[in-house]
Each structure stands twice: as structure tokens, then as C-alpha cells.
Amino acid sequence: MHDFTYYNPTKIEFGKDKENNIGQYIKESGVKSVLLHHGKGSIKKSGLYDRIIKSLNESNISFKELDGVVSNPLLSKVHDGVQIVKENKLEAVLAVGGGSVADSAKAIAAGAKYDGDVWDFFIQTAEIKAAVPVFTVMTLAATASEMNGNSVVMNEKTQQKYSIASVHVNPVVSVVNPELMHTVTTEYLAYSAVDIISHCIEIYFTATHHPKFNSRIVESIIKSVMETTEILLENPTDYDARAEFAWVSSQALNGLTPAGTAGGTFPNHMIEHALSAIYNIAHGGGLSIVIPAWMKWYKNQNIEQFERFSREIFGVNDANKGIEMLEAWFSKIGSPISLKEANIPREGINELAKNAYELGKLWGLGESYSVEKIETILENA
Amino acid sequence: MHDFTYYNPTKIEFGKDKENNIGQYIKESGVKSVLLHHGKGSIKKSGLYDRIIKSLNESNISFKELDGVVSNPLLSKVHDGVQIVKENKLEAVLAVGGGSVADSAKAIAAGAKYDGDVWDFFIQTAEIKAAVPVFTVMTLAATASEMNGNSVVMNEKTQQKYSIASVHVNPVVSVVNPELMHTVTTEYLAYSAVDIISHCIEIYFTATHHPKFNSRIVESIIKSVMETTEILLENPTDYDARAEFAWVSSQALNGLTPAGTAGGTFPNHMIEHALSAIYNIAHGGGLSIVIPAWMKWYKNQNIEQFERFSREIFGVNDANKGIEMLEAWFSKIGSPISLKEANIPREGINELAKNAYELGKLWGLGESYSVEKIETILENA
Numbered sequence: 045m046h047d048f049t050y051y052n053p054t055k056i057e058f059g060k061d062k063e064n065n066i067g068q069y070i071k072e073s074g075v076k077s078v079l080l081h082h083g084k085g086s087i088k089k090s091g092l093y094d095r096i097i098k099s100l101n102e103s104n105i106s107f108k109e110l111d112g113v114v115s116n117p118l119l120s121k122v123h124d125g126v127q128i129v130k131e132n133k134l135e136a137v138l139a140v141g142g143g144s145v146a147d148s149a150k151a152i153a154a155g156a157k158y159d160g161d162v163w164d165f166f167i168q169t170a171e172i173k174a175a176v177p178v179f180t181v182m183t184l185a186a187t188a189s190e191m192n193g194n195s196v197v198m199n200e201k202t203q204q205k206y207s208i209a210s211v212h213v214n215p216v217v218s219v220v221n222p223e224l225m226h227t228v229t230t231e232y233l234a235y236s237a238v239d240i241i242s243h244c245i246e247i248y249f250t251a252t253h254h255p256k257f258n259s260r261i262v263e264s265i266i267k268s269v270m271e272t273t274e275i276l277l278e279n280p281t282d283y284d285a286r287a288e289f290a291w292v293s294s295q296a297l298n299g300l301t302p303a304g305t306a307g308g309t310f311p312n313h314m315i316e317h318a319l320s321a322i323y324n325i326a327h328g329g330g331l332s333i334v335i336p337a338w339m340k341w342y343k344n345q346n347i348e349q350f351e352r353f354s355r356e357i358f359g360v361n362d363a364n365k366g367i368e369m370l371e372a373w374f375s376k377i378g379s380p381i382s383l384k385e386a387n388i389p390r391e392g393i394n395e396l397a398k399n400a401y402e403l404g405k406l407w408g409l410g411e412s413y414s415v416e417k418i419e420t421i422l423e424n425a
Numbered sequence: 426m427h428d429f430t431y432y433n434p435t436k437i438e439f440g441k442d443k444e445n446n447i448g449q450y451i452k453e454s455g456v457k458s459v460l461l462h463h464g465k466g467s468i469k470k471s472g473l474y475d476r477i478i479k480s481l482n483e484s485n486i487s488f489k490e491l492d493g494v495v496s497n498p499l500l501s502k503v504h505d506g507v508q509i510v511k512e513n514k515l516e517a518v519l520a521v522g523g524g525s526v527a528d529s530a531k532a533i534a535a536g537a538k539y540d541g542d543v544w545d546f547f548i549q550t551a552e553i554k555a556a557v558p559v560f561t562v563m564t565l566a567a568t569a570s571e572m573n574g575n576s577v578v579m580n581e582k583t584q585q586k587y588s589i590a591s592v593h594v595n596p597v598v599s600v601v602n603p604e605l606m607h608t609v610t611t612e613y614l615a616y617s618a619v620d621i622i623s624h625c626i627e628i629y630f631t632a633t634h635h636p637k638f639n640s641r642i643v644e645s646i647i648k649s650v651m652e653t654t655e656i657l658l659e660n661p662t663d664y665d666a667r668a669e670f671a672w673v674s675s676q677a678l679n680g681l682t683p684a685g686t687a688g689g690t691f692p693n694h695m696i697e698h699a700l701s702a703i704y705n706i707a708h709g710g711g712l713s714i715v716i717p718a719w720m721k722w723y724k725n726q727n728i729e730q731f732e733r734f735s736r737e738i739f740g741v742n743d744a745n746k747g748i749e750m751l752e753a754w755f756s757k758i759g760s761p762i763s764l765k766e767a768n769i770p771r772e773g774i775n776e777l778a779k780n781a782y783e784l785g786k787l788w789g790l791g792e793s794y795s796v797e798k799i800e801t802i803l804e805n806a
Contacts, residue, residue, distance in 0.1 A: 045603070045668035047440025052433070058685070059428025222426070255669045257649040257676075264641035271637065287426035288636045291685060295638075300681075304439070304672060 045255050045304035051211055052299050054191050058220045058291065063181045064095055067103030069217040070136065070179055077106040078138040078179070079129050081149045083113045087140055087183065092224060096140055096181065108132050113141065116320050116327070117148040119199045122162055125152035129176065136177040136216075143187030146180045150195035150213035153178045163199060166206040168406060175212040181219040184228055185290035186236035186328065188243065188297035190218035198321060205321040206403065220294070222287040226280055233280075234377040235328025236293065237273040241266055242316075242331045243296040247308030249342065249349055254305050259349075262301055263356045268292045270357075273377055311404070311413055312338050315421065318399035325386050332379035333386060336371035337424035341417075343367065383425045393422045426636050426685035432592055433680050435572050439601045439672065444562045445476055448484030450598040451517065451560055458487040459519040459560070460510050462530045464494045468521055468564065473605060477521055477562065489513050494522065497701050497708070498529040500580045503543055506533035510557065517558040517597075524568030527561045531576035531594035534559045544580060547587040549787060556593040562600040565609055566671035567617035567709065569624065569678035571599035579702060586702040587784065601675070603668040607661055614661075615758040616709025617674065618654040622647055623697075623712045624677040628689030630723065630730055635686050640730075643682055644737045649673045651738075654758055692785070692794055693719050696802065699780035706767050713760035714767060717752035718805035722798075724748065764806045774803045 057069060070078060080096070087093045100107055110125050129137065129152060137156075139149035153175040155162030164170035182190045189195070193214040196207040228236070244262040248254065268288055275285035295301075302308060312334045319330035343350045343363050354366025371381050380386045383393075397418035404413045438450060451459060461477070468474040481488055491506050510518065510533060518537075520530035534556040536543030545551035563571045570576070574595040577588045609617070625643040629635065649669055656666035676682075683689060693715045700711035724731045724744050735747025752762050761767045764774075778799035785794045 045439070045665055045672065047443070049436065049438055051436040055430065055432040057430055058426075062428070255649075255665065255672075256652065257645060257669050257673050260645035260648060261642070264638060264645055267641060268636075268638040284426055284636065287685065288638050291426065291636075292638050304668065 046253055046306040048303050050299055050303050052191065052214065053211070054214045055217045056191060056220060056294065057217060060221060060223055062219045062221050063092065063224065064099050066096060066138070066179065066181055066219055067099035067101070067105050069219070070100075070105050070138065071103040073177060073216050075105070075136045075177055077132070077134045078136045079125060079134045079152065080107045080109045081113065081125060081137055081139050081145055081152065082111045083141045083145055085111070090227065092140065092181075092183070107138070108134060113145045113148045115144050116198045116205060116324060117144040117196075119163060119197050119201075122148055122151040122155060122197055125149075126155035126162055129156040134176070136179060139178065139180045140183070142182065142184030143189040146178075146182070146189035146215070147187070147195040147197060149178050149180070150175070150189070150193070151197050151208070153213050154208065154210065165208045166197060166199070172208065172210040172212050175210070177216045178213055179217050180215045181224075183224045184232065184236065185220070185225055185293040186239045188294050190215055190220060191294040191298040194297070196317075203321045203399065204403070205317040206406070220290055222283060222290050225286055225290060228280070230277055230280070231378060232326070233273065233276055234379040235326045237269050237377060238328040238332040238335070238374060238379050240269050240293045240296045242312055242335060244301050245335070245353075246310045246312055247302050247305055248353070249339075249346055250307070250309045250311070251305040252307030254308075254349070258301060258303070258305055259352065261295075265292050265296050265301070266357055270373065277377060309409055310407065311409065314404045314407060314409065314413065315396070315400045315418060317403055318396045319386075319388065321399060322392070322396060323386065323388055329380050329386060332374040332381055333383060333425050334421070336367055336374070336381055337421050339367045339370070340424050341421045383422065393419055396422060427634055427687040429684050431680055431684050433572065433595065434592070435595045436598045437572060437601060437675065438598060441602060441604055443600045443602050444473065444605065445480050447477060447519070447560065447562055447600055448480035448482070448486050450600070451481075451486050451519065452484040454558060454597050456486070456517045456558055458513070458515045459517045460506060460515045460533065461488045461490045462494065462506060462518055462520050462526055462533065463492045464522045464526055466492070471608065473521065473562075473564070488519070489515060494526045494529045496525050497579045497586060497705060498525040498577075500544060500578050500582075503529055503532040503536060503578055506530075507536035507543055510537040515557070517560060520559065520561045521564070523563065523565030524570040527559075527563070527570035527596070528568070528576040528578060530559050530561065531556070531570070531574070532578050532589070534594050535589065535591065546589045547578060547580070553589065553591040553593050556591070558597045559594055560598050561596045562605075564605045565613065565617065566601070566606055566674040567620045569675050571596060571601060572675040572679040575678070577698075584702045584780065585784070586698040587787070601671050603664060603671045606667055606671060609661070611658055611661070612759060613707070614654065614657055615760040616707045618650050618758060619709040619713040619716070619755060619760050621650050621674045621677045623693055623716060625682050626716070626734075627691045627693055628683050628686055629734070630720075630727055631688065631690045631692070632686040633688030635689075635730070639682060639684070639686055640733065642676075646673050646677050646682070647738055651754065658758060690790055691788065692790065695785045695788060695790065695794065696777070696781045696799060698784055699777045700767075700769070702780060703773070703777060704767065704769055710761055710767060713755040713762055714764060714806050715802070717748055717755070717762055718802050720748045720751070721805050722802045764803065774800055777803060
């Protein structure tokens with residue numbers, strides 16, 4: 045095992061009705077005012093908004109509001125949030141929504157304690173030294189944003205979808221009530237399943253050092269995601285399946301799966317970020333296109349682990365067969381597996397490859413993912 | 426899944442030479458003085474003591490010392506520690522050693538912020554509301570004490586081995602350097618392996634609600650423990666095996682395996698505590714005696730999970746066969762599987778059962794583990 049630091053101080057409040065205590069959780073953390081940050085109105089329709097306001101009022105938490113966060117959250121919205129927090133001297137950010145809202149909230153939280161442009165953190169010209177506390181109430185399980193210090197934001201001017209990672213923006217408390225997720229569409233459930241799987245298998249396949257315990261955890265996550273997704277597609281209000289899906293999604297990207305590994309990279313995320321940035325498709329939908337294509341291209345670089353994957357997940361001994369079965373499963377649950385299905389033309393491949401390559405340079409991937417290599421992978425898709 | 430709160434704010438610094446930074450970790454936490462707490466001198470022989478002192482001095486951390494902690498740590502030593510911390514107004518406790526030293530340090534940390542007798546927390550007549558910070562440098566992997574808020578202490582006057590659990594005594598930073606564990610005897614390695622397995626399988630078998638993800642995590646832990654134990658018995662300085670063993674031991678009792686389960690109990694620990702309290706045998710050695718006996722007695726209450734265990738861990742479909750194979754494995758690695766092997770006479774069973782029953786009442790087990798039932802289980806052993 046390689047040396048590592050494991051530190052995840054986020055408190056998860058998991059279960060029914062826990063959103064009704066959000067004011068109390070915030071108060072117990074010594075915070076008196078928040079920016080209430082949310083999306084395009086679905087929490088108002090569901091009644092969740094009213095319950096949050098009631099809980100904040102009961103605990104005397106004052107707040108300003110910023111709504112309108114979209115999937116692939118925008119830098120311009122983050123800038124608005126930073127300004128509101130600074131002008132009103134708000135003490136924290138409360139995100140109510142899915143991963144995009146949480147990600148946007150984290151960027152605001154970091155920007156609120158920084159004099160320059162928050163985008164500096166994303167292009168790595170500045171380092172996050174502090175942030176105001178973040179709280180979340182999640183309505184979607186996929187990104188694990190409720191239990192990590194990651195945030196992905198889209199700079200709409202430059203068409204760059206870039207990320208930060210800092211424990212300073214780990215939520216202090218995250219509420220995960222699976223009942224709030226019963227209304228997620230089957231389309232988004234499928235995208236979420238793909239996203240969760242993608243969070244574990246990147247390092248699983250690419251690490252130069254991967255202890256067996258880590259492989260077992262990843263396989264446990266994947267098995268539970270597949271099992272619960274199939275239950276939920278049949279019966280979206282199966283609470284136990286929804287809950288296990290939600291908890292597993294947090295485990296997939298909270299620091300547990302990479303602990304002790306070395307050399308792992310995120311090439312599928314690198315390429316997918318280009319798809320989302322240029323074609324604005326859902327992250328999970330982009331990933332299910334990229335992953336099988338990448339697996340076919342990459343498998344011989346770590347054939348033993350691909351064989352292990354095929355055996356443990358699908359009970360087959362052949363790496364190619366395992367890849368095919370994963371691709372078929374993505375398709376079965378309703379996530380696209382080709383560029384064509386997502387209406388992305390072959391002529392777009394060069395531009396996608398160039399965009400991904402630039403991000404790859406920032407992530408230290410360099411020429412192992414040259415424009416030509418990324419084009420080859422995308423041709424598979 | 427049942428509602429739960431997951432909160433584990435301990436930072437783990439895992440890897441080679443990290444003990445040399447312990448002064449810095451303490452300083453970064455804003456602490457300037459500690460009680461340096463350790464065992465019976467092994468850290469002086471190994472040179473670890475000198476490295477710790479050097480690191481504390483380099484970071485200007487002042488300290489007092491209290492050594493002499495034994496396996497099954499004693500309440501009298503805890504009382505000594507509380508007095509030293511209070512008299513010298515020390516800001517924290519630094520444990521250097523195995524689980525017993527960490528447990529003793531946690532009890533001292535809680536006692537240091539309490540006017541009454543720290544034993545009140547163990548017999549549940551008072552609740553821990555605060556504690557001074559705890560830091561650890563671990564020389565043994567077994568109890569997961571480095572990553573949880575648990576402490577087990579022996580009241581030598583009353584022959585009670587009782588426990589506390591509070592996030593207030595979770596270590597702030599724990600150093601886990603697997604190299605410090607290369608010199609653990611094969612005997613203690615075996616006891617540790619049994620202990621780790623015991624931490625997961627109690628809830629695994631007894632919970633009334635146990636999500637499949639939790640089962641998978643437990644099985645992942647058990648498989649990795651068995652695999653790495655066998656490697657280490659052959660080659661005690663295999664770093665990767667030692668490291669995976671150490672990390673898995675933390676995962677077995679850090680809050681992950683029970684999250685979302687309901688109704689789980691710890692009957693094997695209840696009975697073993699009586700064995701340790703009266704016959705002062707090593708905890709792991711006591712557990713390997715109790716567990717197979719308990720499994721044989723209990724299996725029909727949850728036969729499906731016993732069949733799952735047998736299938737997943739040993740590749741057999743029969744619950745009885747799985748129990749036999751676990752018992753045989755305990756024996757193979759050198760841990761006792763009968764009272765006789767530990768020189769505990771049959772006549773002692775009644776006293777053991779009464780001692781365990783009293784603890785069981787405190788743990789809410791009541792008449793489901795009556796004196797007679799515990800006697801029946803111990804007759805199996």
C-alpha cells in the first residue's frame with residue numbers, strides 16, 4: 045500500500061425526514077446565516093423548499109437566496125453567489141438539490157474567502173486555504189458531492205469544465221434522505237448509476253498499485269449499484285433500494301476507494317468533461333459512451349484487472365466479454381453507449397479530443413492521452 | 426436501510442516514517458502539551474520512543490509521561506493519567522502503542538474533562554460531554570481504536586471489563602505506520618486477525634436489518650484479513666500485507682460496517698469480556714474460543730446469513746461447514762478454539778456466565794442471553 049492521508053470530517057445525517065432538522069444542524073455548528081442555494085424550482089414544487097425554510101426559521105438561521113443552478117453548474121452563477129455571500133457577510137452556504145447545486149455551493153464557499161477570481165482554483169493558479177462552511181440537503185445520489193471536497197464547474201466563456209478538490213469545502217453536515225430521491229426520473233437514475241460506477245473503476249483499472257481490499261470495495265459498490273438500480277427501475281419508491289443506492293454513491297467517491305492505491309488516473313472523466321462542455325449532455329450519459337470505448341482501448345495495459353472485473357462482476361473469465369456485458373447493462377438501463385445516440389457527429393471528435401487533451405495536461409496525463417489517442421478512443425464510441 | 430448518523434472526524438496518517446511527524450500533527454491541531462502514554466517498555470527497545478521524543482521536541486510540544494499500560498488496560502492506570510493531566514493542565518493525550526494504550530488514553534481524555542470518577546462513563550451513570558484531544562501512534566493493528574471513539578477498560582477491583590463509545594474521544598490524528606508492526610509476534614498477529622473478524626461478524630449475523638452492501642463490505646474485510654494473515658505468518662516483514670491488514674482493521678470498526686443496519690448486538694464480545702476479566706487472557710484468544718461456540722448455538726436464528734457467509738468466505742453452501750472451516754482457520758493460525766486450550770476449567774463456566782450476563786444487561790441484551798443460555802454456549806467451547 046502506498047502512503048496516504050485519510051480525512052473525511054463530513055457528518056452524514058442519513059434517513060427519513062432528516063431535512064426537517066437542517067436548521068438545528070447548522071445552529072449546532074455555530075453558524076447563524078447562510079446562502080440558500082438551489083436549482084430550477086423543483087424543490088418548490090415538491091414542498092421541500094417550505095420545509096427547509098421552516099427549519100431555518102425555527103433555529104433562527106437568517107438567509108439570502110440564490111437559485112437557478114443548472115446541471116453542469118456555471119461559473120457565472122458561482123460569481124453571483126460569492127458576491128451575495130461577501131456583501132451580506134453570510135457565514136455559510138446551504139445547498140439543497142443534486143450534485144450540481146452542491147458543487148456550485150462549494151465553489152461559492154471557497155470564493156467567499158478569496159480576494160481573487162474563484163476560477164483561479166480551478167485552473168490551479170491559486171490554492172484553497174479556507175472556505176465558509178458548506179451544508180447540503182441532497183435530492184439526487186450520484187456525485188458523492190455530499191461527502192467529499194470535490195466541485196466541478198463549467199466556465200461557459202471558455203467552454204472549460206474543470207474541478208477542485210479540497211477538504212476545506214467538504215460539507216460540515218449533509219442530509220441524505222432517500223425519500224427525497226423517489227421522484228428522480230429513470231433517465232437520471234441510469235445516469236447516476238453510470239456516474240457512481242465510473243467513480244470507482246477509473247482507479248481500479250489504471251492504478252499501478254491497487255491492494256485487493258480496494259478491489260473488493262469497488263466490486264461491492266458496483267454490485268450494489270447494479271442490483272439496486274434494477275430494483276428502482278421496476279419500483280422507484282422501494283425505500284431500501286433507494287437508500288442503499290444513495291449510501292453506496294457516497295462511498296464511491298469519499299476517499300475510501302483510492303486510499304493506499306498509487307498511479308490511478310481519471311481518463312474517462314477527462315474525456316467526458318469535453319463531451320459535457322461542448323455538447324452539454326448529462327455527465328452520466330457522457331460517461332456511458334466513453335467508458336466502454338476506453339475499456340476496449342485500454343484493457344491490454346492491465347489485462348489481469350479486467351479479467352478480475354469480468355469474473356467478479358459478471359461471472360465470466362474473459363475481459364472482452366466483461367466489457368461487452370457492462371456496455372450492454374448501460375444500454376439496458378437506458379444510458380447511451382455511442383456518440384450517435386447522443387447526436388454527437390463524427391466530425392466533432394477532433395474538437396472533443398483537443399478539449400479533453402487540455403484538461404488532461406492539467407491533470408498530469410500529458411502525452412499518455414494525446415489528441416490522437418483520444419480520437420482513437422472516441423472512434424470506438 | 427435504517428436511519429443513521431455517520432461521523433468519523435479522525436485523520437489517519439498512514440505510511441512509512443509518519444511517526445516522525447507526530448509533533449507537527451499535534452502542533453497543527455493547536456495543541457502545545459501532551460501526556461505521553463505508553464506500555465511496558467517495548468517502544469524504548471525498538472527506538473520508537475526516541476523518535477517520538479525528538480518529534481515532540483522539534484515542534485516544541487511539552488509533555489509528561491505515564492507508561493506501564495497492560496493488555497486489558499486497568500482503571501487504576503487511567504486514574505493516574507487523569508490526575509497527571511489535571512495537575513499539569515496538559516492539553517491532550519498522545520498514545521504510543523497498541524489498542525490497550527489507545528483505549529487507556531481515551532479514558533484519560535474523557536476523565537480529564539470530568540469532575541467525577543471516569544468509571545461513571547463505563548457503567549453509564551454519566552455521559553461524556555467533552556474530552557481533551559487524543560492522538561495516537563499505533564504499533565499493533567487489531568482494535569481499530571485509532572479510528573473510533575471506543576475504549577475498553579478493566580476495573581480490577583470489580584473484575585468488570587466495560588466500554589465507552591463517544592466521538593469526543595475519537596483520535597484527532599492517528600499515525601499508522603505498518604513498519605512499526607513488523608515485530609508483532611505470530612501469536613498476537615493471530616489474536617488480532619480474530620479480533621478484526623469479530624468486529625464485523627457480530628452485526629453481520631445478529632442484525633435484524635442488514636443491507637447487502639454491508640454484507641459485502643464485511644466479506645471484503647474478512648477475505649483481506651485471512652489472506653494477509655497467511656502471508657504475514659510466512660513472512661512477517663511483507664510490507665504490503667502488513668499495510669492491508671492494518672488498514673482493514675481500521676475499517677472493521679470505524680462506523681462503516683454498521684451504518685444502515687438495525688438490531689445488531691455484540692454477544693461474542695460480551696462473553697469474551699468475561700473471559701478476559703476473570704482469566705486475563707488476550708482478547709483475540711478469548712474471541713476465537715467464543716465465536717465458533719456461539720455460531721453453532723445461534724446459526725438457526727439467521728440461517729440464510731450463515732449460508733451466505735459460508736458461500737462467500739469459504740465457497741461452501743452449508744452453514745455448519747462454514748462454521749467448521751472458520752474454527753479450523755482460527756486453529757491453523759494459532760488461536761485457541763476451546764476453553765481447555767486456554768486452561769479454563771469447566772467449573773469456571775457458571776462464574777463466566779454470570780459476569781457476561783451482567784454486562785449483557787448493560788448492553789440491552791437482557792434475557793436473550795440469560796445465565797443459562799451463556800452456559801450452554803460456553804459448554805460448546
